[in-house]
Structure formats: C-alpha cells, structure tokens
Amino acid sequence: MDNYEKIRVVGRGAYGTVHLCLRLSDKKHVIIKQIPVEQMTKDERQAALNEVIVLSMLSHPNIIEYYENFLEDKALMIVMEYAQGGTLNDYLQSQNGRLLEEEEILCFFAQMLLSIQHVHSKQILHRDLKTQNILLDKTKKVVKIGDFGISKVLSSKSKAYTVVGTPCYISPELCEGKPYNQKSDIWALGCVLYELASLKRAFEAANLPALILKIMRGTFAPISEHYSNELRSLILSMLHLDPGKRPDINQIMAQPIIINAIINIHTDLGKIPCARTYRPITPALPSTARSRVRGSAVSVRESMPAKPQSLSSVYCWGGGINSAIKLPLPTNDTQVIEVSAGRTQKAAVTKNGRLFNWESQGVGADSLIPGALDTGSPGYFPRFLEGQSAVAIQHVACGDLFVACLTDRGILMTYGSGAHGCLGHGSLNDVTQAKIVEALLGYEVVQVSCGASHVLAVTNENQVFAWGRGDNGRLGLGNADSHTTPQAVSFPEGSSPCFVNCGVDCSMIITLDNKLFCSGSNRYNKCCLDENTREGVTTKSVEEVRTFTRVTSPPIGNSLVKTVATGTSHSAIVTVDGELYTCGANQFGQLGYQTDFNSKQAGLVSTVKDRKITMVACGDTFTVAVSQDAEVFSFGKSARGRLGRSDSDTMTPKPVSIPSDEVFTVVSISCSHGTTLLATKPTQSVTD
Incomplete structure (x- = not known):
C-alpha cells in the first residue's frame, strides 16, 4: 500500500x-x-x-x-x-417516487447493453447484475458495471450450473436448478430495466420461498402507462419465463426503441466506430456554453455584391506561399466555422459538423525538408476525417503532429502522434483515427487548445484539464511532470476559467471576469509575469512558474482581457475594448513596435490603436491581427511568405491583401510556425 x-x-x-x-x-x-x-x-x-x-x-x-x-x-x-456517483440503487431511491423520464431510462439502459455485450463477447457471465452493482460517474449520467466477484469465465460455450446472485434478480431456470447462461443475465437485466421504470423491484417477498414462487410464476406489478408500448413490451420479453423466448443482447440492441439511444451513447459516451463511409449529419445546434470559443466574427461594412457568392472561403499564406491563396473546399456549399493550423496539419470545421484536412499533393513548397525550394505554390486537396457518421464536430485545435476535436455534445477526441502523451489516451501510442479521450467522459468540454506537445481543455463547469509534455510547468500542475491522461488543474478559489491557450512551452487561461493567468516558461517575459512598475521598470524577473499565476503587472494586470495568442517567444493580448498588446522577444519586429533592449513590459501596438481588434494569432516569429472591419494586419519576420506579402521583416502592422471579390466577414484565424489560415464568409450571410 x-x-x-x-x-x-x-x-x-x-x-x-x-x-x-x-x-x-x-x-x-x-x-x-x-x-x-x-x-x-x-x-x-x-x-x-x-x-x-x-x-x-x-x-x-x-x-x-x-x-x-x-x-x-x-x-x-x-x-x-472509483465511480463518484454512487450506485444506481441509491440514485433510484433519491427520486422519492418520481418516475424517470423514458429518455433517461434508455440512456442508462443503452450503456448497460453495451457493457454486457462486451462481457458476453468474452464468454463471460456476470451472474450478479443488480442496481447495487451498477455505478454512476459524478455527473450521474455515465453507467459503470461493477462487482464481477462471482462472474463465470467459460472455457467453452458450456453453461454454468452454480446457483449465485442476489435472490431478487435470479432467473426462473436457476430457481429450478437448471444451467445458467447468457439468457439468465438477460433476465437480471430485465429486472434492472423494470426497476428503472417503476422504482421498485420486479420480484419481492417476505421470505425466500415466497420470492421463488413469484419468480417461477413471473408475476409482477404492471408497468406505468407513462411509458411507451415499446419499452413495456421490451421489459416483458426480457422477463419471459422461457429463456429460449427471451431476446439475446444483439436482438435487444436491434430494436428501434434502443437504436437511437445507442447512437446517442456512441456519440456522447462510448467509443466512436470509425467507418470509411459518410452519411449526412444533422447536428444539434451548439449551446451558448459550448460555443464560448473566443474571437467573434467581424464584418466589412460595405454594400453587398450582386453576383452569387460562395458560402465560405479559406485563405492560406506562409510556408513558401508569399501571398494569400484560396484553398479548395470539399463542396460548393461548405460553410467553414473554424480553422486551425499545426506544424503539419491544416484543419477546418464546417457548420454541419464535419471536420476535414487539407493535404498537400506531394512534396512542394510547404515541405518541412531542409533545403526545400520556394518554387511555386503547393496544391492542396480537402479530405474529410473518417468515422464521422454519427458525430457533429464543432471545434478543432491542431498541435505539432496531432489534432484534438470537440463534438457538439462536449466529447473530446484526438488523433495523430502520441508522443509525450498529448493524445490523452494513457499511452504514447499513435492513433490514426479520432478516438474519444475517455478520461473526460462525464464532463462537457467547451474548448480545447493544443501546444506543440501539450493540451489544455476547459469544461462548461469552468474546470481545466491538462496533459502531455510538462517541462517548464506548462501544464500548471505544480511540477514539470508529463502526463498521458488529463489531469485536473487547481485554480484559485473564486476564479472561473473559460478560455485556454497553449504555446510552445507555456499556457494561458482567461477567466469569466476577463483576468489572465499564465503557467510555464516566461522567457522574454512573454507571459507578462515579470513584475513591472507603470513606468516599465522591471522590479522582479520571473523565468518560469509551475502553477497558473495571475498577471498583475501593468498594463495587462489593469486590463480586461478578451483573447490571447502565443508564438515561440512572444504573445499577443486583445482587451475587451479591442486594444492589441504584445510582449516577449522582438528580434523580427513581431511585437509591432520598437522596443528598448532592456524593456520587457507589454506594449500597446499603437499603429492599430484606432481600430478595434477582435482576433489575433501568433506564428513562430510573426503576428496576425484582424479588426472589427475585417482588415487583416501582419508584422514580424517575412521569410517564406509569413506576412502574406512580398515584404522584408517589419515591425509596423501592414494589411494583408485577401484575393476576394466579395465583401466578407472573418470567421476564424489560426497561425502555426510559418503558416496562417483565415476563414471568411460573405457579409450578407451574417445572421448573428
């Protein structure tokens, strides 16, 4: 111990x-x-x-x-x-006689079916299914079957003869001393389903002989007409006295009343099968809490063009592309709501819940091979993520060699390289198709951010989880340890995180009251953690912190922060008033203003102070900002097209020319290393 x-x-x-x-x-x-x-x-x-x-x-x-x-x-x-929610029996007793809604019953029951199907597929009989052995997570939504102490592992498909289990749930064949098989587990599962629908046991008596008699006769109180005929018929079929006439687990799961519940469970709580075919998706509309990702749309206030317009456009520059080019979309009616760029990925989410990547056609100007020539623009083609047949994706974030995506039900999935444990699956294994981060089942994740090799996620209850590479304290867990599964991050009492951002070796969090907290490396004071006076004099230099620490030094400490972005050695901060501040290294002018060599204080980008900035993104050595009027500015290092124009390095924000004939709204922007992605839509399609 x-x-x-x-x-x-x-x-x-x-x-x-x-x-x-x-x-x-x-x-x-x-x-x-x-x-x-x-x-x-x-x-x-x-x-x-x-x-x-x-x-x-x-x-x-x-x-x-x-x-x-x-x-x-x-x-x-x-x-x-450990299942924090207690037993299903406790939950039913807490209802105080108030019947459960059928939807909740089917949600519980579908999870039981999935677990028992897995048990039976291993030639295992549970033999003691009852509400006391069915546990719940802390949200009381996720079912966990437990107590396999008297389970029987069958060496063949022979039947078990031992009379075991709780008397109220034993089957008629056991009462007669007949063999026990999977159909006896179905009987017990039917007793549990009856209990869900009535809040009472199907078979109860004052003594064992009377109980056995009731079971042998199959007599129990009728089920409330509050429930559908399909549910009541299912219970009756599972409690049939003849085991041969009881449905097996697969027959139960094929019934229409169960199919929809199982699809919802696969979407919300279970593993998602990755099929190679795609079916149309009709996703649920995301709630306000789920769509709390920072960065609101901005629009150009001009007259609308008369000619027909596309529903979305996505532009790319950098990585050898010297000016913004328009990327192809999967279909003409694709509506992109978010883009994300990683070292090797370019991903987008559509309005109807699909995730796709742009893949390069062979080695071209976007190659990461040293010495690749900047000759021409590479060709890209979009490809949908496999396995989305029952999933609506609403949010995506790219790391160096991996991707995290979030469903409209708050379920987080990851795929790609498992190095440093950044996929959150408890191992360092790579995953080729999106897989649920099972440690976060039971939480509704509303936003996720990927650094080069670590991840932060925030839930609708303002809880933060971190995993992946931990050196410099970037996970905010109080140490430099790495983790392969999500770890709960402690936060000062009274502070409610709602937005997370991961850098290369640091992390930033914004709270509901617009305060900024940082953890990890503070090299060049990129996290604004040095203690400065209002005059910019540094009174205390901080190299790194290993827990999330509030930024208190002016000017950021006195500002209400709306959104942030981090590069390799600098960061950009947008306030609620639309002011753009930058801090950190300024070797290539990525801060957007001239700095004194000894000054590390965050500074206002005065060139754009007359614009209201709404979005910002940082690459390795450059910054891109978007104004309320859809003007796109870039500044910093210009090599390989980072600034979206044929320019030398510049510390003065200058416009990026977007090759569009339409008056557009900027929907999303993302930078990674030397590349930028920008998603737009026609202004007249704005309905917000």
Whole structure:
C-alpha cells in the first residue's frame, strides 16, 4: 500500500472490505477491495482471484476499470476505478417516487447493453447484475458495471450450473436448478430495466420461498402507462419465463426503441466506430456554453455584391506561399466555422459538423525538408476525417503532429502522434483515427487548445484539464511532470476559467471576469509575469512558474482581457475594448513596435490603436491581427511568405491583401510556425 493512501471504508461484505484510496502517483481516487486469503482453501483463493481474471479481460468505458492487484497483510488487494456517483440503487431511491423520464431510462439502459455485450463477447457471465452493482460517474449520467466477484469465465460455450446472485434478480431456470447462461443475465437485466421504470423491484417477498414462487410464476406489478408500448413490451420479453423466448443482447440492441439511444451513447459516451463511409449529419445546434470559443466574427461594412457568392472561403499564406491563396473546399456549399493550423496539419470545421484536412499533393513548397525550394505554390486537396457518421464536430485545435476535436455534445477526441502523451489516451501510442479521450467522459468540454506537445481543455463547469509534455510547468500542475491522461488543474478559489491557450512551452487561461493567468516558461517575459512598475521598470524577473499565476503587472494586470495568442517567444493580448498588446522577444519586429533592449513590459501596438481588434494569432516569429472591419494586419519576420506579402521583416502592422471579390466577414484565424489560415464568409450571410 506504499503507493496508496487510505481515505475511508466505503463498504463491507462477505468477500472483504472496500476502501476509497488516493493513488499517490497522480492523486487520483481509486477503490481497493481487500479480500483476506489467509484462512481460505486453495479453491477459495482461486475464487477470490476470479474477479482479477475477469476484470483484466475487460476494457470498456461502461465497465469499472481494473488497475492492478497485489498481496499485502495476508489479503488480496484489487485496485479499481472509483465511480463518484454512487450506485444506481441509491440514485433510484433519491427520486422519492418520481418516475424517470423514458429518455433517461434508455440512456442508462443503452450503456448497460453495451457493457454486457462486451462481457458476453468474452464468454463471460456476470451472474450478479443488480442496481447495487451498477455505478454512476459524478455527473450521474455515465453507467459503470461493477462487482464481477462471482462472474463465470467459460472455457467453452458450456453453461454454468452454480446457483449465485442476489435472490431478487435470479432467473426462473436457476430457481429450478437448471444451467445458467447468457439468457439468465438477460433476465437480471430485465429486472434492472423494470426497476428503472417503476422504482421498485420486479420480484419481492417476505421470505425466500415466497420470492421463488413469484419468480417461477413471473408475476409482477404492471408497468406505468407513462411509458411507451415499446419499452413495456421490451421489459416483458426480457422477463419471459422461457429463456429460449427471451431476446439475446444483439436482438435487444436491434430494436428501434434502443437504436437511437445507442447512437446517442456512441456519440456522447462510448467509443466512436470509425467507418470509411459518410452519411449526412444533422447536428444539434451548439449551446451558448459550448460555443464560448473566443474571437467573434467581424464584418466589412460595405454594400453587398450582386453576383452569387460562395458560402465560405479559406485563405492560406506562409510556408513558401508569399501571398494569400484560396484553398479548395470539399463542396460548393461548405460553410467553414473554424480553422486551425499545426506544424503539419491544416484543419477546418464546417457548420454541419464535419471536420476535414487539407493535404498537400506531394512534396512542394510547404515541405518541412531542409533545403526545400520556394518554387511555386503547393496544391492542396480537402479530405474529410473518417468515422464521422454519427458525430457533429464543432471545434478543432491542431498541435505539432496531432489534432484534438470537440463534438457538439462536449466529447473530446484526438488523433495523430502520441508522443509525450498529448493524445490523452494513457499511452504514447499513435492513433490514426479520432478516438474519444475517455478520461473526460462525464464532463462537457467547451474548448480545447493544443501546444506543440501539450493540451489544455476547459469544461462548461469552468474546470481545466491538462496533459502531455510538462517541462517548464506548462501544464500548471505544480511540477514539470508529463502526463498521458488529463489531469485536473487547481485554480484559485473564486476564479472561473473559460478560455485556454497553449504555446510552445507555456499556457494561458482567461477567466469569466476577463483576468489572465499564465503557467510555464516566461522567457522574454512573454507571459507578462515579470513584475513591472507603470513606468516599465522591471522590479522582479520571473523565468518560469509551475502553477497558473495571475498577471498583475501593468498594463495587462489593469486590463480586461478578451483573447490571447502565443508564438515561440512572444504573445499577443486583445482587451475587451479591442486594444492589441504584445510582449516577449522582438528580434523580427513581431511585437509591432520598437522596443528598448532592456524593456520587457507589454506594449500597446499603437499603429492599430484606432481600430478595434477582435482576433489575433501568433506564428513562430510573426503576428496576425484582424479588426472589427475585417482588415487583416501582419508584422514580424517575412521569410517564406509569413506576412502574406512580398515584404522584408517589419515591425509596423501592414494589411494583408485577401484575393476576394466579395465583401466578407472573418470567421476564424489560426497561425502555426510559418503558416496562417483565415476563414471568411460573405457579409450578407451574417445572421448573428
């Protein structure tokens, strides 16, 4: 137990004691089941090990996760996932007689079906399904099947004869001493579904003989007409006295009443199958909380052109492209709502919930190979992300070699390189198709940001999670450790994070009250963490911080911050009033003004002070800003077309020429290293 700290006892039973513990390595709460084995016979010890055998064979988001086991103090210790929401039985009792809505019942039941299908596919019988063994996460929306202590692993497809399980849920065939098979688990699952719909057990009696008689007769109170005929018929079929006439797990999942619930579960809570075919998507409209990503649209206030217009345009420059070019879109009616650029990716999200990437046709001017020639503009073609048949994507963020995307239901998925654990899947393995970050199931993520090798995500409840590479303290966890799964970030009480931004080796967070917090490397004072006087005199230099620290020095400490962006060694900050401030290194003029060598204080970009800036993005050594009137300015290093024009390095913001015949609104902008992506739409299509 050296790796764990006991918190309290949460349960006792015939098999031993259950402890809630803190895993010291990552401060995660776990359950440890302590089963004394000293006085057990050889067969009893083997029975105690059975739960370990079963759990180690199972891996499913709706099954309590098994971590490890060990022997200590003459007891077998089984370490498992902790479900904070308690049991389904507790949840039903808390309803105080108020029936659940059918949609909620089907949501719970669909998750149970998915987990039991996984169990049965491994030739395992649960044999003790009941509401006391069905657990909930802290949101009380995600179901976790637990307690496999008396499960039976079948060496063949033979049937189990042992009479086990809680009497109220045992099947008629067990009452008669007949073999136990998957259909007995279906009976128990039917009892659970009945309980969900009635808040009462299907079979109860004052003593065991009376209970057995009720079960053998199949007599139970009718189900409320509050529920659909389909649901009531399903319960009756699962509680059929003849096991041969009960549906199996796949037949239940194929019923129309269940199909929609399972699709929603696959979208919201389970793993998403990645198919190679695409079906039209009709996504739900994102809520206000879900669409709280910073940077509002800006428009050109001119007359509308008369000729027909495209619904969206996306422009690209940099990486050898010396002026803005228009990228092809998948279809003529594609409406792009967001773009994101990474070192090797160019991604976009459409209004109807599709994510696509632009791929280069062979090695061209965008090549990362040293010595590649700047000859001509590379060709790009768009390709939809595979496996979106039941998913509506609303937000995307690109890292160096990986991508994170967010569904309209707040589910986070990642794919690409697993280096440094930046995918959040608990390993360093690469993933070729989008996979759910399972550690965040049960949270509604509203925004995500990717750095070169780390990720931050914020939820609708203003919680922040961080993972990936941790040196310099960029994760804000108080140390320089790296993590392969999301870790909760502590934040000062009273502060509510709502926007996250990841740089190369630092991170920034904006709160609901528009305060700026930073963590990680403060090289060149790019995070504005040096303590300065109003006159710009540095009184304390800060190299790095490992927890999120509020920026208090003027001028940023006195301003209300709307959005931020970070480059390799500088950052840009836009205030609620539309003022643009920059800080950090200025070797190539990326701050937009002349700086004194000794001065590190954030400064106002005075050249654009008469414009209201609404969006900003930083590349490695340059900055791009967008005004309320859709003017696009760039400044800094000009090599390989970074500024979108044939220019030398400049510290004076100058306009980028966008080759459009239309009066447009800027929808989204993103920079990475030496490349910029800009998405627009015709002004008259603005309905906000």
